[in-house]
Amino acid sequence: MDSSTWLLFFFLASTITVTRADLPGTWELLVSNAGIATMHTAVTHHGTVILLDRTNIGPSRKMLRKGHCRYDPNDKVLKRDCYAHSVLFNPTNNQIRPLMILTDTWCSSGQFLPDGTLLQSGGDLDGLNKFRKFVPCEPDKLCDWQELQDVELDSGRWYATNQILPDGSVIIVGGRAANSVEFYPPKMGSVHLPFLGEVEDTQMDNLYPYVHLLPNGHLFIFANNKAILYDYSNNKVLHNYPPLDGGPRNYPSAGSSAMLALERDYSTAVIVICGGAEYGAFIARSTDTPAHGSCGRITATDAEAVWEMEDMAFARVMGDMVMLPTGDVLIINGAQAGSQGFEMGSNPCFNPLLYRPAEPAGLRFMTLNPGTVPRMYHSTANLLPDGRVLIAGSNPHYFYKLAGDLPTELRIEAFSPEYLSKDRANLRPVMEEYPDMVRYGDGFEVVVSVPLSVVGMVEVNLGSAPFVTHSFSQGQRLVKLTVTPAVPIGDGRYRIRCTAPPDGKIAPPGYYMAFAVNQGVPSVAQWVQLTA
Template identity: 70%
Template sequence: MESPTGRSSLLLLLFIVLSMTLHTPARAGLPGTWELLVANAGIASMHTAVTHRDTVVLIDRTNIGPSRRRLPNGHCRRDPHDQSLKIDCFAHSVELHLPTNQIRPLTLLSDTWCSSGQFLPDGTLLHTGGAFDGNRNFRKFTPCHPDQLCDWDELPEPRLAAGRWYATDQILPDGSVAIVGGEHANSIEFYPPRPGGAAQLPFLAAAADEQMDNLYPYVHLLPNNRLFIFANDKAVMYDYTSNSIVREYPPLDGGPRNYPSAGSSAMLALEGDYSTAEIVVCGGAQYGAFLERTTDTPAHGSCGRIIATDPDPVWELEAMPFARIMGDMVMLPTGEVLIINGAQAGTQGFDLATNPCLNPVLYRPGQPVGLRFMVLNPGTVPRMYHSTANLVPDGRVVVAGSNPHYLYEFQGTEFPTELRVEAFWPEYLAGDRGNLRPVIEEAPEVVRYGEGFEVVVSVELPVVAVVEVNFGSAPFSTHSFSQGQRLVKLGVVPAVVGPGGRWRIRCRAPPTAVVAPPGYYMAFAVNQGVPSVAKWVQLVL
């Protein structure tokens, strides 16, 4: 009997095949195509995460007034302190089912405005902090099969030691979660809570300027079990076990990069012996744009790249094709990085940005400086403040949100609240690449660290190179940064042909949880730059 997971994967693959002729073709000869998934999700997604059940959880604020999607009868939220609705019967979170594009409303009980999140090892989404009554709250969402009705679980206990508004979460090798920073919270704490509560991080306070610029710090778990923390234009290597700064990195030229001067950041794919980690930070706003409320101040057009594990690290600067704030950096299954969404002038904040950047660009880390960026096919929907981008198992990137206003505004404004959900199809999904696209026919559902295992694939054309198997995490996307984003290229040996012309790829799981923390990963087979539909694989301790 076929498992529910198998049925879901089959439905997803069928959907991809049917959709190949239904999405908007590339314009002006530029790579990539766009597809409308949902005309009205009901909410503008400020936070987005993809679950191992092939669903996407979209989250907005709860104090924003009525959304365009009602909750089921009897699920109203009652809050006498809410400034918009004392009795709120509207959804502020929804679930998108990828194989069918159906939307289901979810119930939130406390305010999730500018919150943070991370998946736990069992696939549960941990959601932390927010504003007002949600400032010190933990919430959980346990994904379920489509015929079930899972929903948000607001935890009465424990509580965050400090209020966390604009914080960043990062899963750690033991499966716990580090919660870093936030407005008026220059500290770090953990879930599950550790003795002593929050530990102070003076670095975050030192990185603050008059307009803050230390919020939503960029946090990456390095393969040496230290945290790379970037705020404003500064970065440190932090030992979370001893609460100590191990290294201070040189400042990154070009001005502030974090909220509200938001650029974005990604850690490049880990590979080889996994001892080297490179960090990229791109874009940002000019200092003073937020304070002066100027909307036409040009954004930064530079990217900085640093080998964070090098004994004498320095930043390498390069120019993007477009200046950009509020861009999202999405790790693709190939190891390339898609930079999408955002604007070319202004800053983050309500109604503080103009000149939307409609062209995505592809960052190709293996190319030399000057040749790393490729301009892609522009979209037609401005994705400004409070928009998101997430990789999904079929290799597309789901784009949602954009609400640069305090409340929902659909008319009489240049950039209205955006309820449409789109998908961007990278060039590797183009029709002329179809005969290169591998299909994973067999893969384990669970693997342990250092374990050898096999992935069986079929490919229309003969395999002429080593087929990669890459593990991609499912991050929590918000405010131009994907918290917990990670791509790990596994050690593989050349594929050998098996019965029926199928190819058997022998793989080696990541050696330790420092390289890849425990949890669910999208396992992609990549043939000559073309990824398969991923299988969800749980990496366990």
């Protein structure tokens, strides 16, 4: 290679490096060994994060507290199991504490109750009909999982989806061989939902259906490539939406889905579904079949709604969609080929994408700074109160496999969107005064301080804490409150008058992260309980 060719090579290499470095967002390693592979995650109103795996996976890399072991004569791997399969992570000091869970939580579902308790339901084997609870405590206290003995699921639920309802109860939708719904607290037995059977195929693409509570009080339920408007109170399908092009979108062909932020008069709800696997990739166990890169967007509250199609910069299966405090959506994790399942994916997708709903079609996707850790099957992404996104998990293997190209991943990372960059620090507000509890429809005030003068309107947005598993955030929601212009009260402080959501159809009761957002830069959230 002559000197001019070498110069051209180094010029191109340096250009690529600069381009990568200039992409928005930053990564940081928080924990090099969480002790467990993470299949499910949820952020509590004490700011801690529950990480959860399955129990029948054999030895993890975290021991339970001394004297605490699980005894299960039916466990084929470890009948006396002294290893943790759930841990509690504290993002303020990156400490990990083991938790003890008894019944199998493999591919289970969950949702927070109005009092902040995490309800966890179903799973495999001895967990199939089980309910569990985790009552969060302060980080320096001891709290652990509770197996409920006085109530069980009417139908076994494996790969189901949970959604909190306006009255604070929870509906549990679908699951393998469970084309029905039921409720917690129990209101009746299982209620058959024929739609779930109609969209089931030979590779079961109706699992982990996408369920969104619309502001009209009905449910948008999507499975495979079809969706319905469902009146759960009367077990009635009110509307059939047009099919979404591009093949199946649910497990095992999983893309991901999010409902965009509710705002203004709260009458409109827009659903976005992105990515997915080619039909048949799962059946054929094909790891190199390219994933889909298409996204569908639909106004679910419109009687004549149709899908608007767009293409992402990357094909993606097993991605996660995270609602950011600004109303933008982060699409992160996943693979560019194969499907969900053990040893079923390949070609990790390292580049996150930012989906900007307010932009016109064709300009909504922004490519962000790539990570370096493959995050594929059984990985998760959760918004933290400080605005970062917690990234955990990835175990493409039936048991733990810590060597090879795509190992069982025990590292925990955080991705910081561009709004947390140093050049935007002077725009970041601080919530100095806020209520701990707000009732529906009530007016209330918050006081924020901002290093620079406020320009325009400061938003106050409520973000839920979803239960994240298998590329879908169950119960995820962002509600933009009606606010008055910020009034300066001296020393860089501003008073903002807010109006709480009118009812539980807009925001079900429970704990929310309240963010003040100034020119696209969110504050650290404060937890506010919304109640009737």
